[in-house]
Amino acid sequence: MAHHDDLIAQDILAYLDVQENKSFLRFITCGSVDDGKSTLIGRLLYDSKLIYEDQLESIERDSKKFGTQGEGIDFALLVDGLAAEREQGITIDVAYRFFSTDKRKFIVADTPGHEQYTRNMATGASTADVAILLIDARHGVQVQTRRHSIIASLLGIKHIVVAINKMDLVDFSQSTFNKIEEEYRAFAQELDFANITCIPMSALNGDNIIDKSENTPWYQGQSLMRFLETVDVSEDETKGNFRLPVQWVNRPNLDFRGFSGTIASGQIKPGDEIIAIPSGKRSHVKAIVTMDGDLESAQKHQAITLTLTDEIDISRGDMICGVDNPSAQSDQFLSKLLWMSDKPLLPGRTYLMKTTNKTIPVTVTDLKHKINVNDFSHEAGKTLALNEVGVCNLSLDQAIAFDPYKENRNTGSFILIDRHSNETVGMGLLDFSLRRASNVVWQELEIGQAERANQKRQKPALLWFTGLSGSGKSTIANLVEKKLFDMGHHTYILDGDNVRHGLNKDLGFTEADRVENIRRVGEVAKLMTDAGLIVLASFISPFRAERQMARRLIDEGRFIEIFIDTSLATAEKRDVKGLYAKARRGEIKNFTGIDSEYQAPKNPELRIATESMTADEAAEKIVSYLSDQGLLRARASADNWQI
Amino acid sequence: MTQIPEILKRADVLAAQTGQSLSTISRKLMNDGKGLSRLKSGGQCTLKTLNAMLSILDQLEKSAGISTPSHIITDANLLPPTSLTHLQRLEAESIHIMREVAAQCENPVMLYSVGKDSSVMLHLAQKAFFPSKPPFPFLHVDTGWKFKEMIRFRDQRAKDLGMKLLVHMNPEGLADGVGPFSHGSAVHTDIMKTQGLKQALNKYKFDAAFGGARRDEEKSRAKERVFSFRNAQHRWDPKNQRPELWNIYNTRVAKGESMRVFPLSNWTELDIWQYIYKENIAIPDLYLAAKRPVVERDGVLIMVDDDRMEIGPDEVVEEKMVRFRTLGCYPLTGAVESEAATLPEIIQEMLLTTTSERQGRVIDNDGGASMEDKKQEGYF
Incomplete structure (x- = not known):
């Protein structure tokens, strides 16, 4: 396999040390059907020499059986793992692949292009830092290109690569590339991306994938791999307001009462004052307990157990916050919603809302409007159908601690579950509370x-x-x-x-x-x-x-x-x-x-x-x-x- | 508007660098091919347009290599000093998944197959709930054909950690004397593993079962959710999986239905080994090279673990330095010749090898979608 690093043979421990301190990147490939998403990932894996011989053998065998490339290797078969996908030559569900270069480790989610499977694209996008949006150079920007862009933007992805693919089929024409780039940038002005990078490529032949292609001398930018290796998605995990959504109360015996959860943002140290939302009760951190001993500090993403100096009542669903800027709480929200069920959203019906640590009955009280994915126009509507995006008012059975999604991806997101079928029927982002006196702790900035x-x-x-x-x-x-x-x-x-x-x-x-x-x-x-x-x-x-x-x-x-x-x-x-x-x-x-x-x-x-x-x-x-x-x-x- | 001359100058440079015409640049910047030339001849534009142009110009210059983009870091291979490492992130993710099950499911169980992935999963479960013990039992579906060393190791671990271990063996299969030699790998695996597992899950009415599968193992696993829904018949419907967003997992099932939960979904084989090494996790000795009696059968080295294995007239039992990359039923698990007797050596060997770890498994090569079929039937 591709671990062609001399260090492996010479000094395995040094190699492992390097591995451990590598940065990592999660990205997705998305875009319309047949734009070449799976082929691109297959190509990335193949060109990075990350495919084992036995895997390659079976791909070669399958390429002859199902492949769309004649005698050549059909790279899509590396990622399309389901029998139905291989037979139909399409991607139905998101596939996760892992690879690393000497710069970085990568987890890539290959997401389906068919509109029918858009919810699976959202599944992949929700944990990604970068989206590679493929566009077939022959067809330009499609409805699905726009839809995926909107979903990527909604889900908070900041970096987007527009991979203008199949350039070999348009003779690597710069004007075709330019035209598509212009069209896309004009469309994406409305979206919340920090940067957009357009790359002309042929995933099938490997142009501008690993190295710059000779077929596009007019292209001055980076190859895709070079971009992925160098794009900066790091954040300072110690910054931000402290949030610990309490997931589980740890009570091994009467003398120990700990609050377990994964830190959604910020940092905590023993001695720090905390406030529990919604009770508003305050205490101080006694210890950050782990099996490896108590920690001196813990930060975003860490799964920890906190003990406090006072016996205050906290249970699953509560949020432990720093006292400076604690979460607000509310039971009425304005929210964006992506509907993911074949059965339409019914305003007035009770669904279950699951946030990072709480499940509560919820009703969509008012569908304000739907968002047209082609031009962002607002359309009136009584329901949301599969894959439609809308803005609505939500009414919850009880107040929850939250932050607006724009401020905190972890404490401002939720899914909707059908109470009878238990299916996940929608996903949403909390924009803001519809109540003004939403904060039990009477922050200075709130109107009290x-x-x-x-x-x-x-x-x-x-x-x-x-x-x-x-x-x-x-x-x-x-x-x-x-x-x-x-x-x-x-x-x-x-x-x-x-x-x-x-x-x-x-x-x-x-x-x-x-x-x-x-x-x-x-x-x-x-x-x-x-x-x-x-x-x-x-x-x-x-x-x-x-x-x-x-x-x-x-x-x-x-x-x-x-x-x-x-x-x-x-x-x-x-x-x-x-x-x-x-x-x-x-x-x-x-x-x-x-x-x-x-x-x-x-x-x-x-x-x-x-x-x-x-x-x-x-x-x-x-x-x-x-x-x-x-x-x-x-x-x-x-x-x-x-x- | 002193910025207009500056924009015009930068547009000229960009045009020269990229070999594009000014009207192309103009279209990219203003969605209007003649916009720049109008500005050149003294035209004006709104402040909003100007700002939009500046932002696009920045991006175009960056991708043309004229300026260094701010989102590009030159030393991306190093983590910022405050960041968690990849392994720390994976550990936290797995712990989060386990706690979610403990908090939301009524009667969960952790499948324990004695292998390296199970060992990591067990270790993570202890971390997740410390100082409490994991609030669920562990289940080993024994086929009666596991390596003796695995059973010994399993019982020792259960004793050392005080874990509640349930062992289930399909009683009908046992009565019928089902085994890989007499019935073939497919029948044996189906009856003793898949059916045995379903029996155990039904018997104890578990509504969630942790498994140690990883997405990098096999292509149908790469498609599976972390919380994988099973109907009352334990079937997986790969074409109709629940969407899974962020780390918000839908754990709800109706009576009789269940969840298979894979906390190691995003780990790779290297991650597993590295974590075992770093955390000093106990694993069976079978992973380390040692002199073991083996027979070569159909190109695969099979260890003679007990006398139920009949040695054919043309077969020779040889003592070879071998180890195993995965553990299962000994007649179905190929050994690899190796000198790697320490963890770093194993990792080194794994990194330099050219075949995937499942290659030694006899059951995977039955056909392209074989694993998917088994998973649909209820196999883990």
């Missing part, structure tokens, strides 16, 4: 409560007015809101009137319903404070537990419980709405103070004794309190808050 509040130049807070019916909660709350509004604050009142008619109209006044009523109000109030508002919630809210629940939803110091303290006798005497009378007559059940308990607050932030002050005095007292707590702008100099 602080940003929204800053924009309103105020501090959000929840003023919780509790007290008996008729105690004066709503009256006082309205006055407070008016004062705050006059000061330029953004406010909102939640009370029984605007909640029980809408959000909570399904609820009655049983104890269970009262609890649910307050729970919902608490959650809504939380969202509103999150939006930066000062919220005034005015509810009887008779039970301590529920008021406590609402308090827990809000940041400390931002929940102000205001007890509107009016005795039952006074409230009943006022009886503005005539409710007490009805309750006494038994026409209303579960009326607080009559046949349902009111649990007065033990330590409210403020207690307003309505029997000793007017409503306006009460409102003034509340505003003064808020001001003293630093929650409001100084009344005299609102300008201090100007940015």
